[in-house]
Amino acid sequence: MKVNDIIKNLEILGTRGDLNRFVSDIQYDSRKIEKDQAFIxxxxxxxxxHRFVSQAYENGARVFFSEEKIDLPEATVVxxxxxxxxxxxxxxxxxxxxxxxxxxxGITGTNGKTTTAYLTYSILQKAHWKPGLFTTVKYFDGKAWxxxxxxxxxxxxxFRIFYRMTQAGLKSMVMEVSSHALSLSRVEGVHFLAGVFTNLGRDHLDFHQTQENYFLAKRRLFEGMNESQRAVLNEDDPYSERIKHSSxxxxxxxSLKNPAASVSYVQHQVQKEGLQVKLKIPSGEITIKTKFLGTFNIYNIMAATATGVGLGIPDNFMVEGIESLMRVPGRCEHYPTPDGYSVYIDYAHTPDALQNILHAVWETRPQSLIVVFGAGGDRDRGKRPVMGKAAEDYGDKIILTNDNPRSEDPMAILNDILAGISDKSRVLVIPDRREAIHTGxxxxxxxxxxxxxxxxxxNYQEIKGIKYPFDDREVLKEFFERRQWIFPAEN
Structure with missing residues (x-):
């Protein structure tokens, strides 16, 4: 595409050089630049x-989008x-x-985005919508994961991924939309057929500073939507009412509480291998059997179901889609052991998410509940003692360990968590995460x-700016193999 065609929808301050120059691709990372590519x-x-303009030029860029003056031979600058x-x-x-x-x-909220996205994707698959998927964990572009x-x-x-999806013949797409993305204009101009709001808890205050700013970022997904678009909202979260008035x-x-909601909870049973959930939808009642556990996953199932209702998907495809999803990577992954105890691996890194997974496992009535966790460095410090309190509320034994300490002192992070725990006799502090998991x-x-x-x-642990290979599931697999146990295959 020529530069002239690329800039036709832009408000430009000025240009320099040949605007008929051909651009084969665009990069914002100077290290990826090749001949005939543009650098922004x-x-x-x-x-x-702007510090890397010279490097981009050396790698072959001759077209630049810039806020600062560029004076390089034969360069075209917008x-x-x-x-x-x-x-x-x-x-x-x-x-x-x-x-x-x-x-x-698009799915936004503090907790439940990934699971809700996988559930919705599975529903769309059954409904033959030819969906793509983009989550925190993985994405599917129509050809590969x-x-x-x-x-x-x-x-x-x-947009490059969107383009690849269309080239692969996909017709729909389910994606997580983070508050960072909404704040930093990453999804600006994207036309969403539906937006889904899961809930709002405490997270990312290191970036947004206040809970109100965090909410306002989430709300941007729904602002500007018109009557041809759908907003799917968790009626049990008080922030949903404010979203309604802005869209x-x-x-x-x-809703779990309001029978007048588009999709409402009727009842559920906790079974050995998961949940049986009955929901009321506009056409009647549906019963869903799932491998997932916990009230929070009932909310995720209702969010995906309400999305299906809003999109006009038949009931049988919604039930089949949800029931066919066996596992979401790193989300309440259950590993039973030959010794009769169960292991659950979960991404929970906020107070609400930790409380949710612990309550879900507590509902299965274990003899004793052992909790192994930590908190990320260079992130909201205020949530650490709250997470400690959540662990104490449910855990019989607590092992505090490193998460991703990043640039912080690992022991300082663990002490912040420890400050929220009253009964410290139930706590072991083992900074080495592999040792902590094995101990548990x-x-x-x-x-x-x-x-x-x-x-x-x-699949990494970030310490002092370096990402070291580390995967909780691999550590669990090591433990199984040392005992000559068969590690469950991924579905």
Whole structure:
């Protein structure tokens, strides 16, 4: 595509050089630049892309989008006021507006986004909507599954993935939408057929500063929606009422408490292998059997069901879609052991999420509940003692260990958690996460449960700026293999 065509929807401050120059691709990472590709300099929180203009030039870039003056031989420069805000417009134009060819469902909230996304994706599969998927864990572009680097990618990467999905013949797409993405214009211009709100708890206050700012970021997904779009809201969360008043979308609700909601809870049974849930929907009642546990997963199931209702998907496809999903990576993953105790691996890294998974496992009535967890460094410190209190409320034995300490002193993080625990006699502090997990497993006896929380699907541990290979599931697998137990295969 020529530069002239790329900038046709932009408000530009000025240009320099040949605007008929051909651009084969666009990059914001100078290290990825190849000949005939354009470089857009993005000002981030840790570094400024303008510092790498020379490197991009050396790697072959001759077209630049910049907020600062560039004086390089034979360079074509488009000057913009705010490159970050322009990036989604540039990306959408360059990839031929691929979002218009997809029915996109965006899911936002503090907890439950990933599971709700997988459930909704599974429903759309059964309904033959040919869906793609993008979550914190993985994404599917129609040809292959890939590991995700973040919950919602930069707009350039996102539109590139949309384009690949359309090229692969996909017709719909389910994606998580983070508060960071909404604040940083990553999904600006994306047309969502439906937006889903799961809940709002405490998270990311290191970035948003206040809970109100955090909510306002989430609400942006629904602002500007019209009557042709759907807003699917958790009626039991008080923030949903404020979303209703800010959107012109057609509203669908789900509730554990209000029988008048679009999808409402009737009853459930906790069974050995999961839950049996009965829900009321506009066409009547449906019964769903699932491998998932906990009230929080009933909410996730209701969110996906309400989305299906809003999209007009037949009841049987909704039931089949939910029941066919056996596991979500790093989300309440259950591993029974030959010794009669159970192990659960979960991504819970907020107070609400930790309380949810612990309550769910507690409902299975274990003889003793052992909790292994920590908290991330360089993140909201205020949530650490609250997480400690949640662990004490449910755990008979608590092992505090490293999560991703990042640049912080690991012991300082653990002491912050410890401050929220009154009965410290129930606590072991073992900074080495592998040793901590093994200790918890060795402590377990028949009919006990061990919850390993905080990292879930992650396959690394970040310490002092370095990401070391580490996977809670691999540590569990090691433990199984040492005992010559068969490790359950992934579904």
């Amino acid at each position: 300099a993005i000002k981030g929180y840790q570094t400024d892309g 000057y913009l006021k705010d490159n970050r805000k322009a990036l989604p417009i540039i990306s959408r134009t360059f990839f031929h507006q691929p979002d218009k060819k997809l029915k996109i469902i 890939h590991n995700s680097e973040r919950t919602t990618p930069e707009s350039l990467d996102l 012109e979308a057609e509203i669908y609700t789900y 497993l060795k402590m377990a006896r028949n009919k006990d449960s061990v919850v390993v929380a905080g990292k879930g699907h992650e």
